[in-house]
Amino acid sequence: MKKIEAIIRHFKLEDVKNALSEHGIAGMTITEVRGFGRQKGHSETYRGTEYAVDFVPKVKVEVAVSDDQLQAAIDTIIKAAQTGQIGDGKIFISELTESIRIRTGETGGEAL
């Protein structure tokens, strides 16, 4: 099992969610996050006082998938979240040691 963490643009969330659902990925968790990479922040001015805002708001999508679903899920996210401009986000993959469905106690692939 793998955990996919995708940092994407807000307005791409709906597309990513729908595309993953179509590929049979039934669950996901999202968080509103702030961060920066190559995309520069911006400046804001309040009554003449300027603030450099480095952390740009993004959405983080977390999905747990079985190993054979992984590549399809990555491709799906890239296709749905891409605009080609700097700031499209990143995908991080990590090993997932276990998953458990709380209601039934099922584990592993059964719990995804």
Place this chain on the structure above:
Amino acid sequence: MVQFVLLLAIGSVLAASQLPTEASAQEPVDNATVEDKTGQMADSVSRVDEAMAKADEALLAGHNGWMLTCTALVLFMTAPGLAMFYGGLVRRKNVLGVIMQCLFLMGLMTVLWALYGYSLAFGGNDEGENPLIGNGQYLFMHEVARSWDAATNTPIEPMEGSIPRLTHMLFQGMFFIITPALICGAFAERMKFSSMILFSILWGTFVYCPLCHWVWDGGILAFGADGAIAGGALDFAGGTVVHISAGVSALLCAVMIGPRKGQGTEDMRPHNLTYTALGAAMLWVGWFGFNAGSELLSDHLTASAFCVTHFAAAAGALAWACYEWITQGKPSVLGVASGAVAGLVCITPAAGFVNPMPALLMGALAGVVCCIACSLKSRLGYDDSLDAFGVHGIGGTLGALLTGLFATRACWDIAEGKPLGLFEGGSVLTGQIAAVGVTWIFSIVGTFILLKIVDATLGLRVSSADEQRGLDLSEHNEEGYILF
């Protein structure tokens, strides 16, 4: 069914109105004697009296109805108006701290006003017998509340001009609330709550009450009063009493309490400008009560004051936003909100003395001047958190001076035919400058002494750790936003 009840009601009213006519028709008319004629004359005199009493009642109903409405509008300015305007400008960990200051002052200042504040500000006669401060005439609402006159067996209803003194007391009391609340913008996010309370009690008593008495109750700054400095000042609704005093005191507070922890390095952006924008809109509405209500009755000048208030706010909002547009590339929401308030502050002393076109100009000037003033503070090194000085101190001073230029007897012929402002050949500008100087010095000296007293007894600031946690938690054990 409803129609039937209505028909019944109309029928019974008609029947009742016919009764007196029938009764008078039955009176004998053939024995018209001298006594009868005298009786008829007395009757018509009493009818005239009755009509005049009715007219007086109608006048009182109009004036009092308007003034009570204005009173509520001015209270509305402190909370939700100022509470939201200021609340949105602080960081989220201090939002309750600021709203609490406004709400608490609504209670605190009202109690002080009821016990002695009104008496210190408005006690004594207007003939210059108490040039420095009011007396104990209205302590504990004596001669303000209704009382019973045993000699005539009637209630005594004290009047102040065209309205009950109760209404006058309430209306002025709302100014007593908002003035210290304005100062809170300067020391926001770091002052101890208990110190804010002690400071507000002292400041209201020893700075606001005398100043209010000087300008509005025949004291040393009252226009045309005997012994007034340079002939006194025109201050229709509180340019000196409220805005210069609060703004200048705010500057001193900001300097003496020192900058917020992390000023210049931490993210100090306003946490919720939607509050601030809506709060500004509420202030704009409430200001109609503040300025037009300061006529203390409802007449033609009330309409004039209402109009110039609105015009100045409009011009201020446009001017500040457009100035930003030109100098920074974009018009901001905070700019348009602050500009409206700056325009309103500026027109406050002039509301009863200037015509609509000068009001547009005054509002626009205030928008630009206050915008520049606010952007200077970071360079000058003091941390007036919410720009109480930049908007109220500078806007109020500008307004007081511009009143000296634009005031016209056509609005209020206060000097009995003599011209007022410089542009119509009058000389009130001298009095305006003098009043500005006196108010600045008095506010600075008064606030300095009071802050020293508060500092020596309670201390001014919360601890550094408490400041970091935010005043909501450290001072009130609460959080503004609990989001699950």
